[in-house]
Amino acid sequence: MAKNEHTLKLEHHVFEPQRHSGLPDIVMLHGICAGAWVFPKAFLEPLLDQGYRVHTLSYRGHGESEGRGRIHDWRLSDYVSDVVSILNALSEPAIVVGHSLGSAIAQVLIRDACPLAAVVLLSPVPPKGLSTIALRMLWSDPIAYQQLAIAFTVGVHQVSDRVAARLLFSKTDVTDDVRQFMSQCCDESPWLALDLQGFPRIAPLKYDPRRMPPVLIVSGDDDRLIRPSDATESAQLYQTDVHWVGGGSHMLMYDQGANSVSQWIGHQLKQVLQ
Numbered sequence: 001m002a003k004n005e006h007t008l009k010l011e012h013h014v015f016e017p018q019r020h021s022g023l024p025d026i027v028m029l030h031g032i033c034a035g036a037w038v039f040p041k042a043f044l045e046p047l048l049d050q051g052y053r054v055h056t057l058s059y060r061g062h063g064e065s066e067g068r069g070r071i072h073d074w075r076l077s078d079y080v081s082d083v084v085s086i087l088n089a090l091s092e093p094a095i096v097v098g099h100s101l102g103s104a105i106a107q108v109l110i111r112d113a114c115p116l117a118a119v120v121l122l123s124p125v126p127p128k129g130l131s132t133i134a135l136r137m138l139w140s141d142p143i144a145y146q147q148l149a150i151a152f153t154v155g156v157h158q159v160s161d162r163v164a165a166r167l168l169f170s171k172t173d174v175t176d177d178v179r180q181f182m183s184q185c186c187d188e189s190p191w192l193a194l195d196l197q198g199f200p201r202i203a204p205l206k207y208d209p210r211r212m213p214p215v216l217i218v219s220g221d222d223d224r225l226i227r228p229s230d231a232t233e234s235a236q237l238y239q240t241d242v243h244w245v246g247g248g249s250h251m252l253m254y255d256q257g258a259n260s261v262s263q264w265i266g267h268q269l270k271q272v273l274q
Contacts, residue, residue: 021052087116094117161174219252
């Protein structure tokens, strides 16, 4: 457990590779209602096999971190502070791999010029935030919109497992892994829903590859929450291409091809860090 400047203890795990290669550490940033647990060991192993030391953490109020009693008070900026406290404890700039909410935190780090070796955005929140996605969902999928509102107000355990299966896992049926995932989720701050709308803007206004870290973007082409057009918007800002995962859902770490996704990330990072 790591302690940040606010004296809240954060859940923080470090996975050591069998062979250290001198590569930067990777810090994994989880999505909403989740925690360090959301990155399965099978997803981390290809990175460890390639010589990366990997960190997972839970933001305040999530997982085994302190602050659960004040979960409805926390803001995006608080979660950013938690991540910065971990990054500042490392001897060299790290790679951050952010999934969903974690991708928004990663983009704030870029915007605020936090020293980073590289950034990987998984199922990324668009640079302008979720406001256009929320509006689209309100009109095209009002039931899903309602269920997301319930998650941020009444609580995540009041959300329909069937809607979660469809939005997060691109499944028509509620399987055991969906039930297990939902049972581990925690409530989220309604303030976070406001912060993620993109006011103020999450990402830098302009990306400058000469002074900002290289960015990789990975997204599933069957993601029902972050659509391909949303991921493409991120790619346009960061002057890169999207690595499309065929049949990939929002929860790329749980898909059948999750192992090959992390394998690709590890190899591609070595290319951009040369």
